[in-house]
Amino acid sequence: MSGTLRFIQGNEAVVEGALYAGLGFYAGYPITPSTEITELLAERLPKRGGTFIQMEDEIASMCSIIGASLTGKKVMTATSGPGFSLMQEAIGYAVMAEVPCVVVNVQRSGPSTGLPTAVAQGDVMQARWGTHGDHAIIALTASNLQDVFKLTIEAFNMAETYRTPVILLLDEVVGHMREKVIIPNEGEFVVQRLITSVPEGTDYHPYLAREDGRLPMSDFGGVHRYNVTGLVHDMWGFPSNDPTVAYNLLRHLVDKIEKRSHEIARYQEHRIEDADILIVSYGSSARSALHMIEKGRDSGIRIGLLELNTIWPFPYEVVRRAAERTEIVLVVEMNMGQVYQEVRRAVKTDRVYLVNRFDGVFISHNDIEKTLNVVMGRGV
């Protein structure tokens, strides 16, 4: 793989990934710890012929990327906790109107202003259910910067493929740490927007899915005139109160993602083939988990790690398979057990334990080891 070796910050890796994926429009609003994404794109995006705009708040950022996406651009915004809260209504709109967009949330401690500069992973459930109503969502995460780069591209790819908002759920440690990244010159797979083949002057149905479930788009304000709404709508995009239309639309919105969760699942397995103990982790927590794996293996404990890169739709099947031959599962995360509950739903064993921190301090391998010792009956 030919590329440029860089020593950069996590937030910069997002910028690199977004530019690689063909970001055309970015709207943002400063908030710690994601501000660098906005600052870097203010400088770099216009030089690439893209458009950068700072909005008056996060609601506006989210709404403006929706508008710009419909005109045919790949779009992104980035924020953190409080800003992510403000975006929720518009994220629901993007789900309903099936607008491809990428929303980066570099998580910090909450609720509210919380600990603005401290790490947390407390927005896992907000990414899933922050906006109201039944819906499906895609949320991706990463623990190292090469993966941040790669998953940012994947986020754009999935947004385009499934016509949906994709949440890139990073955290303060990943966003602010510096690490080696190779920015490839080429070779990463980039999904281009699917544009309708319906010619000008012929009826275009913006919400009529193809056989493969994908909905070809037509640049808003271009050759086809069509309606976009947050109301329940038919294949023309016109509002409808018809229960059949409502049923079919909600089924479609959920099924297009939930039924393809196997395609969307991204994960990495570290030494799980002979593991007696399985750790499930994600984001920066997975770095400490990986450290624990190496340490444990050195002292003869057969321990493995399943690192999740797709959080939503939750890869229940992947987790179930990885835990199939282990008695003990530890979930390592920096919240009060948001992924832990999902893991419990996925696995057969009752011996699922939570190793967590939610005090703004980065979870370390020592935190994991303490719980591990208790679980293994070795005392505290």
Next chain:
Amino acid sequence: MATPLTLKELSRKEELFTPGHRLCAGCGAPTVVKMVLLATDYPVIASNSTGCLEVSSCISEYTAWKIPWIHSAFENAAATISGVETMYRSLKKQGKISDEIKFVSFAGDGGTYDIGFQSLSGAMERGHDMTYICYDNGAYMNTGIQRSSATPFGADTTTCPVGSHIPGKLQQRKDMTKIIAQHGVPYVAQCSPSHWGDLMKKVRKAHEIKGPKFLNIIAPCNRGWRTQSDDAIKMAKLAVETCYWPLFEIENGVTKITQRPREKKPLIDFLKPQGRFKHMFAPENEWMLKAAQEHVDAYWERLEKEEACFAPPAPAAAEAPKVAD
């Protein structure tokens, strides 16, 4: 009996915003807050939106505030104090409280001009008896100097960076003082800590008027403006003297310029010491200096006209005695 606004008397008064906060050395914001609270002779309750002032004035077990103080989120200092003030009025009506309490909101320009605008506008329209104070340093300084709609034309910030694409911010700043005046509130004023007497008189006046009041106070930020850490007051003074930041008030729709500079200095006197405008002095950017000056001139000219509209009529010439037929 109100404390006379003399240095001698004020120096004896207890400071309600104390030293020891963690705002940067040379920051204009704490001086502004200190003056506002020093001018206030009533018990006061404050809300404070997220920003430099909030984050630096109340860290772990320490606070610089000797008043009841509530940190709201970023976008809703005005809405939060609306709730407190409304309950105060209710309790007063029920006879459960008798003190004359004043309600104040502090917010930066981001929390006022941008994300907090809706909340502020709502509070002004509903007519709460409160004074909203914006300490305007012209950018999002707390997150590392990003543009706001209070950022002056031409300024270099991290989200309107000077480079091959743009020469700094291309838009003029939003005229927030007059926008709030247009809500029809009884009192708005623009103030500067360099003219402390004027500032404190306006605070006093605001407290004596019932209804929503708005004070927009310039608060130089040496980090964002890229100036020295000991020239906040000097910069604030230059802002007034160049008419970049005219000191005026609008009371019940009547505009009055409260401090007219003896000699209106050229805007470059204000721009030159600031690193954020450095690029405007390059020969190819001469047009920017011209545009900035023209904007200030037009604003000042209009302000003078507005004032003249309401000036008391010149004494009419004595009417000629009617000649009897």
